[in-house]
Amino acid sequence: MGWRLDVAEASEHYLTESDLWRLTQQFLLNAAHTTTYKHVLMKALLECTTELDETGKVTFLEISKHVTKIYWNLVITNGLRQVNTQTVESSVEKVLKKFQIKHNVPLEWSFENLSGSLKEELCKSVNQVYKNYVYGSFYSSFNGTVYSFNKKEEWIKIVPVYIVFFEKYKRILMNVTNYQLSIFLEKYNSSELMQNILNKVEFISARHSLKEFKEILLKSGQDKCFYCRKTLKKIHVDHFIPWSYIQNDVLWNFVLSCPRCNSSKNNRIAETKFLIKLVDRNKEIQNLEYMTNYTEKKLQYVYELSKLNDGHVPYGTFSLERR
Ligand SMILES: [Zn+2]
Incomplete structure:
Protein backbone atom coordinates (compact mmCIF):
# COMPACT_ATOMS: atom_id res chain seq x y z
CA MET A 1 0.00 0.00 0.00
CA PHE A 203 -8.99 27.35 -16.41
CA ILE A 204 -9.35 26.39 -12.75
CA SER A 205 -5.83 27.59 -11.99
CA ALA A 206 -5.89 30.72 -14.11
CA ARG A 207 -6.05 33.96 -12.22
CA HIS A 208 -8.96 36.33 -12.60
CA SER A 209 -6.76 39.31 -11.97
CA LEU A 210 -3.13 40.00 -12.73
CA LYS A 211 -3.20 43.33 -10.86
CA GLU A 212 -0.63 42.17 -8.32
CA PHE A 213 1.92 41.51 -11.08
CA LYS A 214 1.08 44.76 -12.83
CA GLU A 215 1.82 46.72 -9.68
CA ILE A 216 5.13 44.97 -9.00
CA LEU A 217 6.31 45.60 -12.57
CA LEU A 218 5.19 49.23 -12.56
CA LYS A 219 6.97 49.81 -9.25
CA SER A 220 10.16 48.38 -10.68
CA GLY A 221 10.05 51.04 -13.40
CA GLN A 222 8.57 49.16 -16.37
CA ASP A 223 6.55 52.01 -17.85
CA LYS A 224 6.82 51.29 -21.58
CA CYS A 225 5.18 48.59 -23.71
CA PHE A 226 7.56 45.63 -23.68
CA TYR A 227 7.01 45.02 -27.39
CA CYS A 228 6.65 48.42 -29.11
CA ARG A 229 8.27 50.63 -26.41
CA LYS A 230 5.45 53.18 -26.46
CA THR A 231 4.72 54.81 -23.11
CA LEU A 232 1.87 52.91 -21.52
CA LYS A 233 -1.51 54.52 -21.00
CA LYS A 234 -3.88 51.58 -20.80
CA ILE A 235 -1.84 48.67 -19.44
CA HIS A 236 -2.18 44.96 -20.21
CA VAL A 237 -0.31 42.24 -18.37
CA ASP A 238 0.96 39.74 -20.92
CA HIS A 239 2.15 36.17 -20.36
CA PHE A 240 5.33 36.22 -22.45
CA ILE A 241 5.17 32.44 -22.85
CA PRO A 242 1.42 31.86 -23.29
CA TRP A 243 -0.47 30.62 -20.25
CA SER A 244 -1.80 27.61 -22.12
CA TYR A 245 1.75 26.37 -22.32
CA ILE A 246 3.30 27.42 -19.00
CA GLN A 247 0.17 26.90 -16.82
CA ASN A 248 1.61 28.92 -13.98
CA ASP A 249 1.75 32.59 -13.04
CA VAL A 250 5.39 33.47 -12.44
CA LEU A 251 6.72 37.03 -12.40
CA TRP A 252 9.59 36.29 -14.75
CA ASN A 253 7.11 35.43 -17.49
CA PHE A 254 5.03 38.63 -17.21
CA VAL A 255 5.54 41.76 -19.24
CA LEU A 256 3.49 44.95 -19.48
CA SER A 257 2.19 45.81 -22.90
CA CYS A 258 -0.12 48.21 -24.69
CA PRO A 259 -3.58 46.79 -25.59
CA ARG A 260 -2.67 46.71 -29.27
CA CYS A 261 0.43 44.54 -28.86
CA ASN A 262 -1.29 42.33 -26.32
CA SER A 263 -4.28 41.60 -28.51
CA SER A 264 -2.29 41.05 -31.69
CA LYS A 265 0.14 38.74 -29.89
CA ASN A 266 -2.78 36.88 -28.34
CA ASN A 267 -1.79 33.31 -27.52
CA ARG A 268 1.34 33.13 -29.61
CA ILE A 269 5.01 32.86 -28.76
CA ALA A 270 7.06 36.01 -29.28
CA GLU A 271 10.07 36.21 -31.58
CA THR A 272 13.57 35.43 -30.30
CA LYS A 273 14.57 39.11 -30.17
CA PHE A 274 11.94 39.58 -27.47
CA LEU A 275 13.29 36.63 -25.54
CA ILE A 276 16.66 38.39 -25.43
CA LYS A 277 14.91 41.50 -24.14
CA LEU A 278 13.13 39.51 -21.46
CA VAL A 279 16.39 37.97 -20.27
CA ASP A 280 17.72 41.52 -19.79
CA ARG A 281 14.51 42.70 -18.15
CA ASN A 282 14.65 39.81 -15.68
CA LYS A 283 18.20 40.75 -14.72
CA GLU A 284 16.83 44.12 -13.61
CA ILE A 285 14.22 42.56 -11.33
CA GLN A 286 16.26 39.53 -10.26
CA ASN A 287 16.35 40.53 -6.59
CA LEU A 288 12.60 40.67 -6.07
CA GLU A 289 11.27 37.92 -3.82
CA TYR A 290 8.90 36.72 -6.56
CA MET A 291 11.90 35.66 -8.62
CA THR A 292 12.83 32.68 -6.45
CA ASN A 293 14.01 29.70 -8.52
CA TYR A 294 14.25 31.79 -11.68
CA THR A 295 17.22 31.12 -13.92
CA GLU A 296 17.95 32.44 -17.38
CA LYS A 297 18.50 28.87 -18.52
CA LYS A 298 15.02 27.88 -17.35
CA LEU A 299 13.37 30.71 -19.28
CA GLN A 300 15.26 29.86 -22.45
CA TYR A 301 14.50 26.19 -22.08
CA VAL A 302 10.77 26.69 -21.55
CA TYR A 303 10.71 29.19 -24.42
CA GLU A 304 12.30 26.71 -26.85
CA LEU A 305 9.95 23.93 -25.80
CA SER A 306 6.89 26.10 -26.08
CA LYS A 307 7.95 27.04 -29.60
CA LEU A 308 8.09 23.35 -30.47
CA ASN A 309 4.61 22.89 -29.02
CA ASP A 310 3.25 25.92 -30.76
CA GLY A 311 3.67 25.63 -34.50
CA HIS A 312 2.36 29.15 -35.18
CA VAL A 313 4.21 32.02 -36.75
CA PRO A 314 6.00 33.82 -33.89
CA TYR A 315 4.55 37.14 -32.88
CA GLY A 316 6.53 40.06 -34.31
CA THR A 317 7.46 38.38 -37.57
CA PHE A 318 5.07 40.45 -39.61
CA SER A 319 2.62 42.25 -37.36
CA LEU A 320 5.25 44.71 -36.15
CA GLU A 321 6.43 45.40 -39.68
CA ARG A 322 3.00 46.70 -40.65
CA ARG A 323 3.41 49.76 -38.43
ZN1 LIG B 1 2.86 47.93 -27.69
Whole structure:
Protein backbone atom coordinates (compact mmCIF):
# COMPACT_ATOMS: atom_id res chain seq x y z
CA MET A 1 0.00 0.00 0.00
CA GLY A 2 1.84 3.04 -1.33
CA TRP A 3 0.07 5.57 0.83
CA ARG A 4 1.58 4.09 3.98
CA LEU A 5 5.17 4.70 2.89
CA ASP A 6 7.04 7.45 4.75
CA VAL A 7 10.18 7.61 2.66
CA ALA A 8 10.86 6.15 -0.77
CA GLU A 9 13.53 6.37 -3.41
CA ALA A 10 12.58 6.48 -7.07
CA SER A 11 13.44 3.18 -8.68
CA GLU A 12 16.37 3.44 -11.03
CA HIS A 13 15.09 2.14 -14.32
CA TYR A 14 16.21 3.35 -17.66
CA LEU A 15 13.04 4.92 -19.07
CA THR A 16 12.45 5.74 -22.71
CA GLU A 17 9.87 8.25 -23.79
CA SER A 18 7.44 5.49 -24.66
CA ASP A 19 7.88 4.01 -21.16
CA LEU A 20 6.97 7.41 -19.74
CA TRP A 21 3.85 7.61 -21.89
CA ARG A 22 2.85 4.09 -20.89
CA LEU A 23 3.29 4.80 -17.17
CA THR A 24 1.40 8.09 -17.42
CA GLN A 25 -1.42 6.44 -19.31
CA GLN A 26 -1.57 3.62 -16.77
CA PHE A 27 -1.84 6.23 -14.03
CA LEU A 28 -4.51 8.33 -15.74
CA LEU A 29 -6.71 5.48 -16.86
CA ASN A 30 -6.54 3.55 -13.61
CA ALA A 31 -10.12 2.62 -12.81
CA ALA A 32 -9.41 2.49 -9.07
CA HIS A 33 -9.41 6.24 -8.55
CA THR A 34 -11.82 6.85 -5.69
CA THR A 35 -11.21 10.58 -5.39
CA THR A 36 -9.74 13.33 -7.55
CA TYR A 37 -6.61 13.52 -5.35
CA LYS A 38 -4.20 12.07 -7.84
CA HIS A 39 -5.51 13.97 -10.87
CA VAL A 40 -5.15 17.17 -8.91
CA LEU A 41 -1.61 16.26 -7.84
CA MET A 42 -0.76 15.64 -11.49
CA LYS A 43 -2.08 19.08 -12.41
CA ALA A 44 -0.13 20.64 -9.54
CA LEU A 45 3.10 18.91 -10.58
CA LEU A 46 2.71 20.07 -14.17
CA GLU A 47 2.18 23.59 -12.88
CA CYS A 48 5.17 23.27 -10.54
CA THR A 49 7.84 22.37 -13.07
CA THR A 50 8.82 26.04 -13.22
CA GLU A 51 9.44 26.06 -9.45
CA LEU A 52 11.76 23.11 -9.03
CA ASP A 53 15.26 23.70 -7.69
CA GLU A 54 18.26 22.41 -9.59
CA THR A 55 17.98 18.90 -8.17
CA GLY A 56 14.30 18.61 -9.12
CA LYS A 57 13.16 19.04 -5.53
CA VAL A 58 9.99 20.83 -4.47
CA THR A 59 8.45 21.04 -0.98
CA PHE A 60 5.05 19.65 -0.03
CA LEU A 61 3.98 23.14 0.95
CA GLU A 62 4.85 24.59 -2.48
CA ILE A 63 2.81 21.83 -4.14
CA SER A 64 0.03 22.37 -1.65
CA LYS A 65 -0.37 25.98 -2.81
CA HIS A 66 -1.28 24.68 -6.27
CA VAL A 67 -3.43 21.83 -4.96
CA THR A 68 -5.34 24.14 -2.61
CA LYS A 69 -6.01 26.71 -5.32
CA ILE A 70 -7.33 24.03 -7.67
CA TYR A 71 -9.53 22.49 -4.97
CA TRP A 72 -10.88 25.78 -3.70
CA ASN A 73 -12.08 26.63 -7.19
CA LEU A 74 -13.50 23.14 -7.77
CA VAL A 75 -15.19 22.55 -4.42
CA ILE A 76 -16.13 25.97 -3.08
CA THR A 77 -16.52 28.20 -6.14
CA ASN A 78 -18.00 25.50 -8.40
CA GLY A 79 -19.59 23.23 -5.77
CA LEU A 80 -18.26 20.00 -7.32
CA ARG A 81 -18.04 16.72 -5.40
CA GLN A 82 -14.68 14.97 -5.43
CA VAL A 83 -15.37 11.38 -4.37
CA ASN A 84 -16.97 8.33 -5.99
CA THR A 85 -19.87 7.86 -3.58
CA GLN A 86 -22.94 9.91 -2.75
CA THR A 87 -22.70 9.57 1.00
CA VAL A 88 -19.27 10.64 2.15
CA GLU A 89 -16.99 13.53 1.42
CA SER A 90 -13.25 13.33 0.88
CA SER A 91 -10.96 14.75 3.57
CA VAL A 92 -10.00 17.66 1.32
CA GLU A 93 -13.66 18.63 0.84
CA LYS A 94 -14.21 18.49 4.59
CA VAL A 95 -11.17 20.65 5.27
CA LEU A 96 -12.23 23.25 2.70
CA LYS A 97 -15.86 23.44 3.76
CA LYS A 98 -14.98 23.69 7.44
CA PHE A 99 -12.56 26.48 6.64
CA GLN A 100 -15.10 28.33 4.48
CA ILE A 101 -17.67 28.25 7.30
CA LYS A 102 -15.17 29.08 10.05
CA HIS A 103 -13.99 32.21 8.26
CA ASN A 104 -17.33 32.99 6.69
CA VAL A 105 -15.83 33.27 3.20
CA PRO A 106 -18.37 34.10 0.45
CA LEU A 107 -18.93 31.02 -1.76
CA GLU A 108 -18.38 32.95 -4.96
CA TRP A 109 -14.89 34.03 -3.95
CA SER A 110 -12.06 32.54 -5.95
CA PHE A 111 -8.92 31.41 -4.14
CA GLU A 112 -6.99 34.57 -4.96
CA ASN A 113 -9.53 36.65 -3.04
CA LEU A 114 -8.36 35.10 0.25
CA SER A 115 -5.85 37.08 2.31
CA GLY A 116 -2.27 35.84 2.56
CA SER A 117 -2.66 34.48 6.09
CA LEU A 118 -5.90 32.65 5.26
CA LYS A 119 -4.31 31.09 2.19
CA GLU A 120 -1.41 29.93 4.31
CA GLU A 121 -3.65 28.39 6.97
CA LEU A 122 -5.67 26.51 4.36
CA CYS A 123 -2.60 25.32 2.42
CA LYS A 124 -1.23 23.81 5.63
CA SER A 125 -4.42 21.84 6.31
CA VAL A 126 -4.64 20.58 2.73
CA ASN A 127 -0.96 19.68 2.90
CA GLN A 128 -1.71 17.43 5.87
CA VAL A 129 -4.27 15.45 3.85
CA TYR A 130 -1.93 15.12 0.89
CA LYS A 131 0.93 14.09 3.12
CA ASN A 132 -1.16 11.36 4.72
CA TYR A 133 -2.89 9.93 1.68
CA VAL A 134 -1.58 11.09 -1.65
CA TYR A 135 2.19 11.27 -2.15
CA GLY A 136 2.71 7.59 -1.45
CA SER A 137 -0.14 6.35 -3.58
CA PHE A 138 0.76 8.62 -6.49
CA TYR A 139 4.28 7.20 -6.25
CA SER A 140 2.89 3.66 -6.47
CA SER A 141 0.66 4.52 -9.43
CA PHE A 142 3.82 5.27 -11.40
CA ASN A 143 5.48 2.05 -10.18
CA GLY A 144 7.82 4.15 -8.06
CA THR A 145 9.49 5.72 -11.08
CA VAL A 146 8.31 9.33 -10.90
CA TYR A 147 9.87 10.82 -7.76
CA SER A 148 11.57 10.16 -4.45
CA PHE A 149 9.80 11.54 -1.40
CA ASN A 150 10.28 12.11 2.29
CA LYS A 151 7.22 12.72 4.44
CA LYS A 152 9.16 13.80 7.49
CA GLU A 153 11.15 16.43 5.63
CA GLU A 154 8.14 17.15 3.38
CA TRP A 155 9.56 17.14 -0.12
CA ILE A 156 9.51 15.22 -3.37
CA LYS A 157 12.32 15.07 -5.87
CA ILE A 158 11.16 14.47 -9.41
CA VAL A 159 13.27 12.12 -11.54
CA PRO A 160 15.15 14.08 -14.27
CA VAL A 161 13.63 12.20 -17.25
CA TYR A 162 10.15 13.02 -15.90
CA ILE A 163 11.00 16.71 -15.58
CA VAL A 164 12.00 16.78 -19.24
CA PHE A 165 8.90 14.77 -20.17
CA PHE A 166 6.55 17.05 -18.21
CA GLU A 167 8.10 20.18 -19.73
CA LYS A 168 8.18 18.84 -23.24
CA TYR A 169 4.59 17.58 -23.31
CA LYS A 170 3.05 19.88 -20.73
CA ARG A 171 0.25 21.10 -22.92
CA ILE A 172 -0.90 17.68 -24.01
CA LEU A 173 -0.39 16.12 -20.54
CA MET A 174 -2.43 18.91 -18.99
CA ASN A 175 -5.18 18.43 -21.55
CA VAL A 176 -5.36 14.69 -20.93
CA THR A 177 -5.33 15.16 -17.16
CA ASN A 178 -8.10 17.77 -17.37
CA TYR A 179 -10.09 15.44 -19.56
CA GLN A 180 -9.77 12.49 -17.16
CA LEU A 181 -10.56 14.73 -14.19
CA SER A 182 -13.68 15.99 -15.99
CA ILE A 183 -14.81 12.43 -16.72
CA PHE A 184 -14.47 11.53 -13.05
CA LEU A 185 -16.34 14.65 -11.92
CA GLU A 186 -19.07 14.03 -14.45
CA LYS A 187 -19.89 10.65 -12.90
CA TYR A 188 -20.49 12.03 -9.42
CA ASN A 189 -21.98 15.46 -10.00
CA SER A 190 -25.34 16.65 -11.31
CA SER A 191 -25.57 17.52 -14.98
CA GLU A 192 -26.46 21.07 -14.01
CA LEU A 193 -23.12 21.56 -12.26
CA MET A 194 -21.31 19.85 -15.08
CA GLN A 195 -22.15 22.39 -17.76
CA ASN A 196 -19.01 23.67 -19.33
CA ILE A 197 -16.96 21.36 -17.14
CA LEU A 198 -13.97 20.95 -19.39
CA ASN A 199 -13.69 24.69 -19.69
CA LYS A 200 -13.97 25.10 -15.91
CA VAL A 201 -11.32 22.49 -15.25
CA GLU A 202 -8.98 23.87 -17.87
CA PHE A 203 -8.99 27.35 -16.41
CA ILE A 204 -9.35 26.39 -12.75
CA SER A 205 -5.83 27.59 -11.99
CA ALA A 206 -5.89 30.72 -14.11
CA ARG A 207 -6.05 33.96 -12.22
CA HIS A 208 -8.96 36.33 -12.60
CA SER A 209 -6.76 39.31 -11.97
CA LEU A 210 -3.13 40.00 -12.73
CA LYS A 211 -3.20 43.33 -10.86
CA GLU A 212 -0.63 42.17 -8.32
CA PHE A 213 1.92 41.51 -11.08
CA LYS A 214 1.08 44.76 -12.83
CA GLU A 215 1.82 46.72 -9.68
CA ILE A 216 5.13 44.97 -9.00
CA LEU A 217 6.31 45.60 -12.57
CA LEU A 218 5.19 49.23 -12.56
CA LYS A 219 6.97 49.81 -9.25
CA SER A 220 10.16 48.38 -10.68
CA GLY A 221 10.05 51.04 -13.40
CA GLN A 222 8.57 49.16 -16.37
CA ASP A 223 6.55 52.01 -17.85
CA LYS A 224 6.82 51.29 -21.58
CA CYS A 225 5.18 48.59 -23.71
CA PHE A 226 7.56 45.63 -23.68
CA TYR A 227 7.01 45.02 -27.39
CA CYS A 228 6.65 48.42 -29.11
CA ARG A 229 8.27 50.63 -26.41
CA LYS A 230 5.45 53.18 -26.46
CA THR A 231 4.72 54.81 -23.11
CA LEU A 232 1.87 52.91 -21.52
CA LYS A 233 -1.51 54.52 -21.00
CA LYS A 234 -3.88 51.58 -20.80
CA ILE A 235 -1.84 48.67 -19.44
CA HIS A 236 -2.18 44.96 -20.21
CA VAL A 237 -0.31 42.24 -18.37
CA ASP A 238 0.96 39.74 -20.92
CA HIS A 239 2.15 36.17 -20.36
CA PHE A 240 5.33 36.22 -22.45
CA ILE A 241 5.17 32.44 -22.85
CA PRO A 242 1.42 31.86 -23.29
CA TRP A 243 -0.47 30.62 -20.25
CA SER A 244 -1.80 27.61 -22.12
CA TYR A 245 1.75 26.37 -22.32
CA ILE A 246 3.30 27.42 -19.00
CA GLN A 247 0.17 26.90 -16.82
CA ASN A 248 1.61 28.92 -13.98
CA ASP A 249 1.75 32.59 -13.04
CA VAL A 250 5.39 33.47 -12.44
CA LEU A 251 6.72 37.03 -12.40
CA TRP A 252 9.59 36.29 -14.75
CA ASN A 253 7.11 35.43 -17.49
CA PHE A 254 5.03 38.63 -17.21
CA VAL A 255 5.54 41.76 -19.24
CA LEU A 256 3.49 44.95 -19.48
CA SER A 257 2.19 45.81 -22.90
CA CYS A 258 -0.12 48.21 -24.69
CA PRO A 259 -3.58 46.79 -25.59
CA ARG A 260 -2.67 46.71 -29.27
CA CYS A 261 0.43 44.54 -28.86
CA ASN A 262 -1.29 42.33 -26.32
CA SER A 263 -4.28 41.60 -28.51
CA SER A 264 -2.29 41.05 -31.69
CA LYS A 265 0.14 38.74 -29.89
CA ASN A 266 -2.78 36.88 -28.34
CA ASN A 267 -1.79 33.31 -27.52
CA ARG A 268 1.34 33.13 -29.61
CA ILE A 269 5.01 32.86 -28.76
CA ALA A 270 7.06 36.01 -29.28
CA GLU A 271 10.07 36.21 -31.58
CA THR A 272 13.57 35.43 -30.30
CA LYS A 273 14.57 39.11 -30.17
CA PHE A 274 11.94 39.58 -27.47
CA LEU A 275 13.29 36.63 -25.54
CA ILE A 276 16.66 38.39 -25.43
CA LYS A 277 14.91 41.50 -24.14
CA LEU A 278 13.13 39.51 -21.46
CA VAL A 279 16.39 37.97 -20.27
CA ASP A 280 17.72 41.52 -19.79
CA ARG A 281 14.51 42.70 -18.15
CA ASN A 282 14.65 39.81 -15.68
CA LYS A 283 18.20 40.75 -14.72
CA GLU A 284 16.83 44.12 -13.61
CA ILE A 285 14.22 42.56 -11.33
CA GLN A 286 16.26 39.53 -10.26
CA ASN A 287 16.35 40.53 -6.59
CA LEU A 288 12.60 40.67 -6.07
CA GLU A 289 11.27 37.92 -3.82
CA TYR A 290 8.90 36.72 -6.56
CA MET A 291 11.90 35.66 -8.62
CA THR A 292 12.83 32.68 -6.45
CA ASN A 293 14.01 29.70 -8.52
CA TYR A 294 14.25 31.79 -11.68
CA THR A 295 17.22 31.12 -13.92
CA GLU A 296 17.95 32.44 -17.38
CA LYS A 297 18.50 28.87 -18.52
CA LYS A 298 15.02 27.88 -17.35
CA LEU A 299 13.37 30.71 -19.28
CA GLN A 300 15.26 29.86 -22.45
CA TYR A 301 14.50 26.19 -22.08
CA VAL A 302 10.77 26.69 -21.55
CA TYR A 303 10.71 29.19 -24.42
CA GLU A 304 12.30 26.71 -26.85
CA LEU A 305 9.95 23.93 -25.80
CA SER A 306 6.89 26.10 -26.08
CA LYS A 307 7.95 27.04 -29.60
CA LEU A 308 8.09 23.35 -30.47
CA ASN A 309 4.61 22.89 -29.02
CA ASP A 310 3.25 25.92 -30.76
CA GLY A 311 3.67 25.63 -34.50
CA HIS A 312 2.36 29.15 -35.18
CA VAL A 313 4.21 32.02 -36.75
CA PRO A 314 6.00 33.82 -33.89
CA TYR A 315 4.55 37.14 -32.88
CA GLY A 316 6.53 40.06 -34.31
CA THR A 317 7.46 38.38 -37.57
CA PHE A 318 5.07 40.45 -39.61
CA SER A 319 2.62 42.25 -37.36
CA LEU A 320 5.25 44.71 -36.15
CA GLU A 321 6.43 45.40 -39.68
CA ARG A 322 3.00 46.70 -40.65
CA ARG A 323 3.41 49.76 -38.43
ZN1 LIG B 1 2.86 47.93 -27.69
